[in-house]
Amino acid sequence: MADLVELSDPDDPRLADYRDLRDVELRKSLEAEHGLFLAEGAKVVRRAVEAGYDARSFLMAPRWVEGLDDVLARSAGPCFVLSEALIEQVTGFHVHRGALASLHRRPLPGVEEVLAGARSVLVLEDLVDHTNVGAVFRSGAALGFDAVLLAPRCADPLYRRSIKVGMGAVFTTPWTRIPDWYGALPDLSRRGFTTVALTLSDDSVPIEEAVAGVDRLALVLGSEGHGLSSRWEDSADRRAIIPMRAGIDSLNVAAASAVACYAAARR
Amino acid sequence: MADLVELSDPDDPRLADYRDLRDVELRKSLEAEHGLFLAEGAKVVRRAVEAGYDARSFLMAPRWVEGLDDVLARSAGPCFVLSEALIEQVTGFHVHRGALASLHRRPLPGVEEVLAGARSVLVLEDLVDHTNVGAVFRSGAALGFDAVLLAPRCADPLYRRSIKVGMGAVFTTPWTRIPDWYGALPDLSRRGFTTVALTLSDDSVPIEEAVAGVDRLALVLGSEGHGLSSRWEDSADRRAIIPMRAGIDSLNVAAASAVACYAAARR
Structure with missing residues (x-):
């Protein structure tokens, strides 16, 4: 007491x-x-x-x-x-x-433990805004994602503002930090996940097409300003976009992640 | 100069x-x-x-x-x-x-003018958060919505923070305020729009189903805290939900609007 x-x-x-x-x-x-x-x-x-x-x-x-x-x-x-x-x-x-x-705080679990039984995983590279991290956790939890992996430099999901925006989703969603940034996506592929990076790339396909037929999915999101590193963009199995009207600024990362999670949840 | x-x-x-x-x-x-x-x-x-x-x-x-x-x-x-x-x-x-x-500021245009030629319209009831208003304008513009209508008490889209979060989408998207709150949705129905309210109601159907086959669509969103008024909920042609995992807090309105716009854009 x-x-x-x-x-x-x-x-x-x-x-x-x-x-x-x-x-x-x-x-x-x-x-x-x-x-x-x-x-x-x-x-x-x-x-x-x-x-x-x-x-x-x-x-x-x-x-x-x-x-x-x-x-x-x-x-x-x-x-x-x-x-x-x-x-x-x-x-x-x-x-x-x-x-x-x-x-x-508690010691972070290992990647193995976080991925056990997970079918849909979010992987965040270098998000800097705590509000966005919280929003991504919340959308992922609501739309059926099972776990979240964070690159070493991604903003802290246990920061007060992340927790608040995420309505505590960070407490109920298994998550951890990936120790090895460089090898992160190939490692997920080896574990049986198809890594789909949300990014504007020459070979990006619409998100719905990118996730079609995928069993274990790792949806990869980059930072607010510059998006994904070229290493992560290149080492993902697939690259995807959310189709948008020409001439419009892209969706912010919180909106984009909600849309991508929704599309992925329906695969 | x-x-x-x-x-x-x-x-x-x-x-x-x-x-x-x-x-x-x-x-x-x-x-x-x-x-x-x-x-x-x-x-x-x-x-x-x-x-x-x-x-x-x-x-x-x-x-x-x-x-x-x-x-x-x-x-x-x-x-x-x-x-x-x-x-x-x-x-x-x-x-x-x-x-x-x-x-x-400029005089607001009439509803008739804003709707001219529009196929997909967002209708916001009493959103109170300027950040959310800006985010909804931005997502709507990116995902193919043509216009925005605001209830009389919806937060100001020309407030500094709305504009900033929306990356100026409020400058390029036709919008106005609806003069008559009570009759707003039936008026849109008379103008040939199918009004689809995003709300947790007994007869809500998944958003994708609610917009299927709809030509002129008015997607209706309520306030952050209490959602839509019962008047708007009841007077919409259809009620829709975004399917979510049980036991999770709903998406926030910015995320929900992005998902709903995405689903609607693909109808």
Whole structure:
């Protein structure tokens, strides 16, 4: 059972996990160093704990405590209770739906384990935007993808904003990082997946055609700005596009991934 | 030809159009009152002017002037030139890709005019998030939709953030507001459109099935939180869903609209 600890000093050192949440660079180093991540919002906090993540602590305004009492009951870490105004002072912004938790990261599983039994897998190269990473996890989960693999430099799916946009899909979808960027796609091919890269290439075919008849599918997405690296583009089994009207900027990666997942789910 | 006016005082009254860009409520009332809207980023500024919007003025750091000189040459309003640090003081944030323009809104066209020749139309009820409105315009344009109709309370597609997320699709896609919320969908039916509402309803069918064989299509999307009003849900010709895995939160409206547009484009 999490102890309820009422605090009135926003500088209390026990609140260190929750400071300056808008400072992305600071947060990235702090969270990596301490092996933690933050969940924001009562629903997402609940999903993190229900998915088995251990809470270091919670931080919430009084009115959120009751609705989360079963979540607190199964957690060891303390629950710091502050007024909403003080929480805003600590975190640097107005917290959406009042509750936060700081949770322990877990060791990432191996690729083998993540792929076990999976028929449809998303593979993200170097997405930089946490919002997009969250959106891709959410669309993939909704549209029937079983797992997600991330290149070494892809943005963190356990960053607060990724989790929030993804509505916690990162807690329920098996995922890990690929250790070897260079050999990633040939390795998937050897494991029996057909790798289909979404990219504007001379030999790209419409996505529906690219996934037709494919059993185990690895759908490969590149970064927001420059798309896939040439290594990944070249080493994929197939290249695919979403057919679009001429002269229009392409879909953003969140929209493109939703469309591609939909097309793939119907193969 | 826009006069270049170098300013060094961030409080200069000529910069009034550009103040406090992060204050959404202030901006909404200021922009409505003055009949203006803001475009942000060199590419989007260019697209606004090329689409025929008249600039009241421009605001940019020195290094953006040369790349936009043809745009400035065809505009009458002045171009205020400030350092990037001073621009940040005026606007309240770091301006992405350095250039801003304040442009005159134009009277909205009638529904008749917007629908002329259109085969695929998006109809948005009460979306509240400018990011989503921009994303829907962009996906619609990319995937072959010809026009957009907005309910009276839908968020503004000419708000700075809508425009930016939509990459200026709002400049090239015919759109207007529907004057009569209550009768909107029956009116579209009378005009020869089949109205298909994306909504979780007892009689919803998969989107692909709902659009099959439809000639003139009006695809109807509801707000982020509560979806469509019951009036719109009930008065649509057909109700449709995107088939999803059980137990997963639905797609967000930007992802759902991309998928629905894709399915509709292939009807």
